Amino acid sequence: MARKRFGAEQIIPKLREAEVEIAQGATVAVAAKKIGVTEQTYYRWKKEYGGLKMEQAKRLKELEKENARLKRLLADAELDKAILREAASGNF
Structure with a gap:
């Protein structure tokens, strides 16, 4: 599987989308899959970009x-x- 690098401009909207999914009751695994990343990547992104604009x-x-x-x-x-x-x- 080819790895794709995302910039901050792509990561932040994807995190917001995942957070909406999770708030609506989806699991982290489902939300991460929907935005096209692994759970591990989601958590890493959240740690790095979580509260940033x-x-x-x-x-x-x-x-x-x-x-x-x-x-x-x-x-x-x-x-x-x-x-x-x-x-x-x-x-x-």
């Missing part, structure tokens, strides 16, 4: 991307520092 979810994803980029830059800088430190000490 669309704009908040977009901002969260932007911040996560920026955080990952900054972590990579920091790791590169630390590596450069270590290389320079080693070269300066003469331990080639």
